[in-house]
Amino acid sequence: MSKASVKSPPSIPSKSVSIVSQGKGGEDDDEFKTNPDFIYGGPFITVEKPSPLLGTSTPINMQLQGTFKKSFAYYSLVERLPIILTKVIDYCSRESGSIRSSCGASDGDLRSFINYVSKLKNDLITNKKYELLQVDTPEAKKWNEWIEGSPNQYYFTNIWVFTECYVYRRLREGCELYKTLATFDPFQEQKSEAFNSTLEPMCVVADKLMTMLPESDKDKRKADFVTLMKICLWANKCDLSLSVGDQVKLQDNEHTTGIMDPFQMITDLKDKLLVDDTGKAADQIITKAENMAKTIEGASVTAVTPVASKAATAEGGEEPEPPKIPCPAKMTIPQAVMFDIVCDNAGYELFADLCLAHFLVSQKIVQKVRFHVKKIPWFVSDVTPKDFQYVIDQCRSARYDKKVPQAPKPDAAEGEAPPEPLVVSADNLHRLGDQWTQYVADGIFIVMSDDFWTSPHVYKDMKKYDYNLYRKLQYAVAIMFKGDLNYRKLLGERNCSSVLGFEAALQGFIPAPILAVRTVKAELICGLPKGKADQISKIDPDWMRKGDYGVIHFCPKAEPLKVADRPCLDYGDKCRGTICPTHNDL
Numbered sequence: 001m002s003k004a005s006v007k008s009p010p011s012i013p014s015k016s017v018s019i020v021s022q023g024k025g026g027e028d029d030d031e032f033k034t035n036p037d038f039i040y041g042g043p044f045i046t047v048e049k050p051s052p053l054l055g056t057s058t059p060i061n062m063q064l065q066g067t068f069k070k071s072f073a074y075y076s077l078v079e080r081l082p083i084i085l086t087k088v089i090d091y092c093s094r095e096s097g098s099i100r101s102s103c104g105a106s107d108g109d110l111r112s113f114i115n116y117v118s119k120l121k122n123d124l125i126t127n128k129k130y131e132l133l134q135v136d137t138p139e140a141k142k143w144n145e146w147i148e149g150s151p152n153q154y155y156f157t158n159i160w161v162f163t164e165c166y167v168y169r170r171l172r173e174g175c176e177l178y179k180t181l182a183t184f185d186p187f188q189e190q191k192s193e194a195f196n197s198t199l200e201p202m203c204v205v206a207d208k209l210m211t212m213l214p215e216s217d218k219d220k221r222k223a224d225f226v227t228l229m230k231i232c233l234w235a236n237k238c239d240l241s242l243s244v245g246d247q248v249k250l251q252d253n254e255h256t257t258g259i260m261d262p263f264q265m266i267t268d269l270k271d272k273l274l275v276d277d278t279g280k281a282a283d284q285i286i287t288k289a290e291n292m293a294k295t296i297e298g299a300s301v302t303a304v305t306p307v308a309s310k311a312a313t314a315e316g317g318e319e320p321e322p323p324k325i326p327c328p329a330k331m332t333i334p335q336a337v338m339f340d341i342v343c344d345n346a347g348y349e350l351f352a353d354l355c356l357a358h359f360l361v362s363q364k365i366v367q368k369v370r371f372h373v374k375k376i377p378w379f380v381s382d383v384t385p386k387d388f389q390y391v392i393d394q395c396r397s398a399r400y401d402k403k404v405p406q407a408p409k410p411d412a413a414e415g416e417a418p419p420e421p422l423v424v425s426a427d428n429l430h431r432l433g434d435q436w437t438q439y440v441a442d443g444i445f446i447v448m449s450d451d452f453w454t455s456p457h458v459y460k461d462m463k464k465y466d467y468n469l470y471r472k473l474q475y476a477v478a479i480m481f482k483g484d485l486n487y488r489k490l491l492g493e494r495n496c497s498s499v500l501g502f503e504a505a506l507q508g509f510i511p512a513p514i515l516a517v518r519t520v521k522a523e524l525i526c527g528l529p530k531g532k533a534d535q536i537s538k539i540d541p542d543w544m545r546k547g548d549y550g551v552i553h554f555c556p557k558a559e560p561l562k563v564a565d566r567p568c569l570d571y572g573d574k575c576r577g578t579i580c581p582t583h584n585d586l
């Protein structure tokens with residue numbers, strides 16, 4: 001069976017880039033040389049400075065950083081991220097005509113953007129100090145506070161996740177600086193190509209999902225829930241940042257049937273699923289959802305309905321004001337049973353998430369699903385609100401037809417008709433796309449894009465930086481965090497012991513029960529049996545860098561939902577104590 005076409009990074013990081021020193025560093029960095037950034041005793045005399053880098057991998061319990069030259073963080077900063085930026089530059093140069101006409105951007109704007117990205121790339125590879133954002137928005141101001149408050153403000157020696165997020169935020173600023181490029185997504189083309197290249201597995205999953213939607217008995221419902229979590233897991237292989245923008249081919253199992261079948265992939269990759277909490281998660285989420293539904297129903301019977309007030313319309317008539325709900329800061333019972341998905345990649349991975357969401361709604365396990373996406377283009381293929389709409393629209397209109405003739409059975413009688421060919425078509429994909437459009441219109445699928453998801457902060461600090469979002473997450477029956485970046489943030493970007501339990505690894509971040517569904521693409525992991533990590537390292541020393549292995553952790557614990565000790569942040573003065581204007585996301 002051939003492997004996914006994700007490029008394997010070398011285990012020894014490249015030596016092609018020499019990084020300019022900015023601080024005190026380790027002794028064992030033999031290749032480190034500085035550029036002559038000042039002239040001492042004559043021109044072109046190289047000045048040796050102590051290197052800030054260390055020739056080690058990330059020590060246990062340290063946060064991941066480019067400082068450690070044998071780590072994937074270092075390799076990513078020295079090789080992958082510069083390639084991603086170079087591809088943006090190439091794309092803007094190659095497609096300048098079409099970009100200019102679709103955005104209405106001038107040649108000058110596009111050239112300035114290209115220069116901005118080139119400088120950003122140069123600053124990264126030469127380990128310059130971060131620059132502050134220039135755009136004047138409240139969100140950019142917050143970023144500047146975080147940068148200035150950061151104990152280390154250099155690309156390689158700050159925490160890896162901070163630097164990576166900073167680079168994507170800067171890339172965004174490169175667009176924001178030019179009005180005509182304000183909505184330009186430099187990764188749009190790659191995301192569209194990725195979607196088109198996975199139509200076949202989407203059709204296969206759509207066909208099977210149709211059989212999972214009618215109300216089913218307890219055992220089938222659980223089995224289907226488990227299967228869909230695993231479909232979601234392996235869909236996380238489709239990540240264009242790990243592949244530096246190259247298209248990712250899912251595990252190739254076509255040789256068996258002539259069709260790329262994600263369900264077969266679950267069986268094929270069984271041994272690569274290192275932590276499998278799916279059974280426990282399915283049971284506990286279903287039970288919690290049933291209890292929550294009863295509580296909500298009970299509360300709505302006893303609740304005093306707020307008096308429907310009337311507002312004067314311009315014509316002098318009266319119009320009922322939109323319904324009001326209890327202030328989220330005071331509310332201790334959710335308005336609906338909701339499942340939250342903190343999304344990762346667009347394309348096939350988002351499609352898989354939508355399938356799970358559809359299943360949960362159809363089986364009446366939950367009433368709503370909230371999708372948390374990124375407000376701006378992020379880590380190449382992360383979902384933005386536009387991508388969310390794009391994936392649904394493309395499902396509605398996709399064209400796919402494939403007939404695969406099947407070989408006659410070896411024991412077929414003479415003259416027996418050959419088996420029917422296998423047919424893959426987009427018919428069910430269209431149906432799903434239509435249904436999802438309706439779910440969005442009806443507020444059953446809710447798309448949220450809070451700024452926090454594109455901040456550099458790890459999740460144990462969410463309460464401190466975005467209490468409001470933390471509070472909203474508390475209303476969920478469970479939250480599924482997708483992918484590697486979310487996993488890194490869940491674990492605080494810390495190289496904890498691989499045997500540390502998932503709950504302990506979360507360091508107190510438990511707004512609701514958490515389901516982490518991630519293929520392993522960075523050097524941190526928890527919840528493994530003793531000796532397992534070493535055993536896999538012997539088989540493949542680079543196993544944590546390629547997305548070949550996966551984990552599905554579940555932590556059932558959640559912080560109890562009490563009246564908040566802070567005021568309503570969403571509506572400020574408009575919040576009248578216990579009643580707030582409608583939240584469309586609660």
Ligand SMILES: O=P(O)(O)OC[C@@]1(O)O[C@H](CO)[C@@H](O)[C@@H]1O
Nearest residue numbers: 239241242483484485486521522
């Ligand atoms: O979150 P995702 O899409 O699963 O992975 C994101 C990712 O590609 O980006 C990071 C480095 O850029 C790695 O940790 C990880 O491999």
